[in-house]
Amino acid sequence: MSAVETLDISPVGRVEGDLDVRVDIQDGVVTNAWTHAELFRGFEVILRDKDPQAGLVVTPRACGICGASHLSSAAWALDTAWGSTVPRNAILARNLGQIVETIQSLPRHHYGLFMIDFTNQNYMNSPFFEEAVKRYSPFTGTSYEAGVTISGRPVEIYALLGGQWPHSSYMVPGGVMCAPTLTDVTRAWSILEHFRRNWIEPLWLGCSMERYEEIQSYDDFMAWLDEKPEHANSDLGLYWRMGEEIGLTNYGRGHGKFVSWGYLPHEDKYNNPTIEGRQAAVLMKSGVYDGATDSHKVMDQVFAREDTMHAWYEEGGEAHPFDRTTNPIAKNPVDIDGKYSWATAVRHAENGRLEAGPLARQLIAGGDHGEDWQHTDPLILDMYRKMDGPSILLRHFARMHELCKLYRQSERILREFRLNDEWYIKPTEKDGQGWGATEAARGALCHWIDIRNGKIHNYQMIAPTTWNVGPRASDGERGPIEEALIGTPIKNTADPVEVGHVCRSYDSCLVCTVHAHDAKTGEELARFRTA
Amino acid sequence: MTTPAETGVAADAQSGGQTGAQPSAGASVAPATEAADFLEKYGVTPAQADHDTLVRMITDLLNDGLKTRTEPFPEDNKEFADILEELRGLSADQLREKLVISGWLLKPYGEDEMRCQECMYFLFHKRWCDLPELMLPAEPDWWCRLWRI
Amino acid sequence: MxxxxxxxxxxxxxxxxxxxxxxxxxxxxxxxxxxxxxxxxxxxxxxxxxxxxxxxxxxxxxxxxxxxxxxxxxxxxxxxxxxxxxxxxxxxxxxxxxxxxxxxxxxxxxxxxxxxxxxxxxxxxxxxxxxxxxxxxxxxxxxxxxxxxxxxxxxxxxxxxxxxxxxxxxxxxxxxxxxxxxxxxxxxxxxxxFFSSFTQTGCTRNMHFAYKVSTTAFGQRKGCLFYDLGCRGPMTHSPCNRILWNRVSSKTRAGMPCLGCTEPEFPFFDLAPGTVFKTQTMMGVPKDLPEGVDKKGYIKLTAAAKGAAPAWAEEDIFVV
The missing domain is CATH 3.40.50.700 (NADH:ubiquinone oxidoreductase-like, 20kDa subunit)
Structure with a gap:
């Protein structure tokens, strides 16, 4: 047995923001791992004592990638605090903004951030390597160029509603700012249609959306793959075949426990939003899925905990965000046995560390918990069971699988708009506590707001990457990405692309992770990276 | 709910904001006696009245000596919003309260002779106040303390 | 290269x-x-x-x-x-x-x-x-x-x-x-x-700006966002309404007030309570007037515009 080699990687690029990773490697395999989020801007410090609506301006700018998701959470948090009435058109318009942002994110992450690694020299002996280089080389690859360029189209629909993407604030308590006209709707239809005819069907799927939507099980998918060369050679087909060939089914497991807040409130079921009423009002259901027991249950915000044992705060054990008094330590040397990150460890009070993201959403969509009318989808859960649990391959595939469903949801919304009905009902501003949540492309996101004396007393955010990238919790349980890195084979320590695969399969977004766990005072904080 | 906007001018169902900004009937208790008084005198309540009837109701009330709160003039948008907040709790039948809270007058006000004619919310052709919390007929030489330019 | x-x-x-x-x-x-x-x-x-x-x-x-x-x-x-x-x-x-x-x-x-x-x-x-x-x-x-x-x-x-x-x-x-x-x-x-013209240059709400018709609340189909909703379009330098966003629109076209984000003070008023999406006023007059316009001129302009406004300016214009 060879000695343990410690490798510090700074930065792991192509995750949004700065991520540093330390891994212990023995005999070419990762045996231990620590993840460190890197940038502190202090958004929650900035929000303190500001206008109650300041979150609508500031939080989309916490993250240029998930701005609609932050805006959506900020608006729903205010709605629950103020007791607004939200008209059905406004719910639909918010959902549409959320969906098109996610649809945008998909090709952008796939080509821009994820598939580039398939062109790494590590895989030069793969029979698929030549084709991967042709398609996925940065800027010049055929699919890269087509995919990255067309990724700008879906958010044109966002701009029709909110004026621009990123960084609009068109969702406000009581509804939305816009009142779309028929031409906005027809233009949105044609943008969707263009996206489908020029990318989804010819490049992404190699078949019609309708054919793809027939796939309901692992066996269906494998049959689809073999059915025609167009399927096997599509970007989705090539991903699967090359991913299997280069071993992406063999590592990146993680804890096998998952969380989703659920999202897309139903337009007729959440017009009088409350914190308690949300989970039974969302189309895409919330949940916790435990792979070990193969069991599902509904998720509730009361179970959220932030644990600071291994983060640079002096707060004792753990707290619910409403109860948290953030208290950073003055000096923060890196101590991997002690404190080593600004990110808190987010836990479920009963289930511990959970993975957030598309894989989580789709495993939860396979459960029979929740309301009868909520969306269900058996495919990814079936694959999970047949493929012996999570892997890099399945985690990223779950993301790819969401595309057609979200496309159908946006079509439905365009049909459901009643253009002559109201889009906004002016609410009365008042003090109170609120909670807003959604699912960003990369997973569970939510905001808590506490308004006192007409201004923000406390604003807390937990972003998807906070769930995934946090350090160890008090009981020593690793963060999901830390756990997923265990067992990763490293071929070349000078270019550990396998670590990149694991991290990028989570579509980590560090820009909104660290400011979500910031200082009370903002002044004594310091920030570190390892080694 | 029948609103002055629907019976008077600009039946504007397309404009969600306007509809939404209407005082909700349930937000406060409309004095039934007051609505009954209007009903007896004009055959309709303010919520049901057309433009001309509303003008008659307003002018009658003020000519009969209704004292309205012309002072203090809201110094900034915060004080302005506080007055709007008070108005938002009223039902469409609470015409008297609307006039009192807004400091309604049938003549220009102050040494600058401020009047509806120059106010932001006055729609000249409709002879109408477009402020969602008021939504009442107005005349160029009238005034209230929600005057904005 | x-x-x-x-x-x-x-x-x-x-x-x-x-x-x-x-x-x-x-x-x-x-x-x-x-x-x-x-x-x-x-x-x-x-x-x-x-x-x-x-x-x-x-x-x-x-x-x-x-x-x-x-x-x-x-x-x-x-x-x-x-x-x-x-x-x-x-x-x-x-x-x-x-x-x-x-x-x-x-x-x-x-x-x-x-x-x-x-x-x-x-x-x-x-x-x-x-x-x-x-x-x-x-x-x-x-x-x-x-x-x-x-x-x-x-x-x-x-x-x-x-x-x-x-x-x-x-x-x-x-x-x-x-x-x-x-x-x-x-x-x-x-x-x-890019930054000599104003955000307002090319805005579809310019006619309602000129005739002093306000969008008094979000979600309406007429009016200018400057008077009530805090739009900074007349005081902000950007080509947002000349070179459209995502090819199709701009915030002010969609009904969102300009936040003045190309200017050094953004976010304005440090987001103090009462400043978000609300026009700041003093005795009924906006505190921040269109660039280069003084209060006296503004009041004169308003009086003239109100007097000259055509009937159509009082109606919804961005209709379904």
């Missing part, structure tokens, strides 16, 4: 995301058609870890000629001026920024944070953020008021939260194709070609 390096400081990646929406030229066109060689970019770069560091060091030593250094995000100085809250490749990012700026032919600041400090610099500015050559309105910033890059220009600032992709790509192409000499910059070092 021009070598471009793009780094992020106190950033949200919003300018990178916006940049990827570019159409003419697209981000890929920049590489394939205009010969811009992207040495590294946080969201797009191939390399990780020490291999990124090697690129930065070669740029600084001159082994790689750094033609364009693009910086997105604020320069983070906290805590206590050390910059340790934003370290990158083993050092405070601010040290990389200093050395790379000195090595570069052109330095381009993209977005508000790089230009003025932006949202992170909002009071109490917990990260002690600065822009490259400004902190809000104050000249100087991180690099100092006298800084010029090797080509003799100060930082070229492309503010906006985010900057519009076409503002970015057009400047990059101009520099890469040798037309930097045509660039003229204003007092905030913004290219005049």
């Amino acid at each position: 021009a070598n471009l390096l793009w780094l992020q400081g106190g950033a949200c990646s919003g300018n990178t995301m916006s940049f990827l929406n570019a159409e003419e030229p697209s981000a890929c066109d920049l590489v394939t058609d205009f010969g811009i060689n992207v040495l590294w970019q946080p969201s797009l770069g191939l390399e990780l870890g020490d291999n990124v560091k090697a690129i930065l060091e070669k740029c600084i030593s001159g082994e790689i000629q750094l033609d364009i250094f693009v910086f997105e995000g604020s320069v983070v100085n906290a805590p206590d001026g050390t910059g340790n809250w934003n370290r990158f490749c083993g050092r405070p990012m601010k040290e990389w920024v200093r050395e790379l700026s000195d090595a570069a032919q052109f330095v381009v600041g993209i977005g508000d944070c790089a230009t003025y400090g932006g949202i992170p610099a909002t009071a109490p500015n917990p990260s002690e953020s600065q822009g490259l050559q400004f902190l809000k309105r104050e000249h100087g910033g991180f690099l100092g008021a006298d800084f010029t890059s090797k080509a003799g220009l100060p930082v070229i600032n492309i503010p906006g939260c985010p900057a519009h992709p076409d503002w970015v790509t057009q400047i990059l192409v101009a520099v890469a194709t040798g037309r930097a000499g045509d660039l003229t910059l204003d007092e905030f070092q913004r290219p005049k070609t």
Whole structure:
């Protein structure tokens, strides 16, 4: 047995923001791992004592990638605090903004951030390597160029509603700012249609959306793959075949426990939003899925905990965000046995560390918990069971699988708009506590707001990457990405692309992770990276 | 709910904001006696009245000596919003309260002779106040303390 | 061929995301058609870890000629001026920024944070953020008021939260194709070609602005957003309504008030209670008047406009 080699990687690029990773490697395999989020801007410090609506301006700018998701959470948090009435058109318009942002994110992450690694020299002996280089080389690859360029189209629909993407604030308590006209709707239809005819069907799927939507099980998918060369050679087909060939089914497991807040409130079921009423009002259901027991249950915000044992705060054990008094330590040397990150460890009070993201959403969509009318989808859960649990391959595939469903949801919304009905009902501003949540492309996101004396007393955010990238919790349980890195084979320590695969399969977004766990005072904080 | 906007001018169902900004009937208790008084005198309540009837109701009330709160003039948008907040709790039948809270007058006000004619919310052709919390007929030489330019 | 390096400081990646929406030229066109060689970019770069560091060091030593250094995000100085809250490749990012700026032919600041400090610099500015050559309105910033890059220009600032992709790509192409000499910059070092006109220039609500018809609440189908909803379009310099966003619209067209995000004070009033989406008034008159208009003129203009307004101006105009 060879000695343990410690490798510090700074930065792991192509995750949004700065991520540093330390891994212990023995005999070419990762045996231990620590993840460190890197940038502190202090958004929650900035929000303190500001206008109650300041979150609508500031939080989309916490993250240029998930701005609609932050805006959506900020608006729903205010709605629950103020007791607004939200008209059905406004719910639909918010959902549409959320969906098109996610649809945008998909090709952008796939080509821009994820598939580039398939062109790494590590895989030069793969029979698929030549084709991967042709398609996925940065800027010049055929699919890269087509995919990255067309990724700008879906958010044109966002701009029709909110004026621009990123960084609009068109969702406000009581509804939305816009009142779309028929031409906005027809233009949105044609943008969707263009996206489908020029990318989804010819490049992404190699078949019609309708054919793809027939796939309901692992066996269906494998049959689809073999059915025609167009399927096997599509970007989705090539991903699967090359991913299997280069071993992406063999590592990146993680804890096998998952969380989703659920999202897309139903337009007729959440017009009088409350914190308690949300989970039974969302189309895409919330949940916790435990792979070990193969069991599902509904998720509730009361179970959220932030644990600071291994983060640079002096707060004792753990707290619910409403109860948290953030208290950073003055000096923060890196101590991997002690404190080593600004990110808190987010836990479920009963289930511990959970993975957030598309894989989580789709495993939860396979459960029979929740309301009868909520969306269900058996495919990814079936694959999970047949493929012996999570892997890099399945985690990223779950993301790819969401595309057609979200496309159908946006079509439905365009049909459901009643253009002559109201889009906004002016609410009365008042003090109170609120909670807003959604699912960003990369997973569970939510905001808590506490308004006192007409201004923000406390604003807390937990972003998807906070769930995934946090350090160890008090009981020593690793963060999901830390756990997923265990067992990763490293071929070349000078270019550990396998670590990149694991991290990028989570579509980590560090820009909104660290400011979500910031200082009370903002002044004594310091920030570190390892080694 | 029948609103002055629907019976008077600009039946504007397309404009969600306007509809939404209407005082909700349930937000406060409309004095039934007051609505009954209007009903007896004009055959309709303010919520049901057309433009001309509303003008008659307003002018009658003020000519009969209704004292309205012309002072203090809201110094900034915060004080302005506080007055709007008070108005938002009223039902469409609470015409008297609307006039009192807004400091309604049938003549220009102050040494600058401020009047509806120059106010932001006055729609000249409709002879109408477009402020969602008021939504009442107005005349160029009238005034209230929600005057904005 | 021009070598471009793009780094992020106190950033949200919003300018990178916006940049990827570019159409003419697209981000890929920049590489394939205009010969811009992207040495590294946080969201797009191939390399990780020490291999990124090697690129930065070669740029600084001159082994790689750094033609364009693009910086997105604020320069983070906290805590206590050390910059340790934003370290990158083993050092405070601010040290990389200093050395790379000195090595570069052109330095381009993209977005508000790089230009003025932006949202992170909002009071109490917990990260002690600065822009490259400004902190809000104050000249100087991180690099100092006298800084010029090797080509003799100060930082070229492309503010906006985010900057519009076409503002970015057009400047990059101009520099890469040798037309930097045509660039003229204003007092905030913004290219005049984009930032001399107003956000209001080209706004579809201009007629309602002229006839003094207000959008009194969100979701309406008429009116101008300046009078009640706090729109800063008449006081903000940007081409948002000349070069549309995502090809299709702009905030003011969609019904969202301009927040003035290309100006140094953004976010205005430090987001104090009562300032968000509300026009600030004093005795019934807006505190901030359209640029160059005084209160007396404004009142005269309003009286005349009200008197002259046609009947159609009182009706919905953006109808279904």
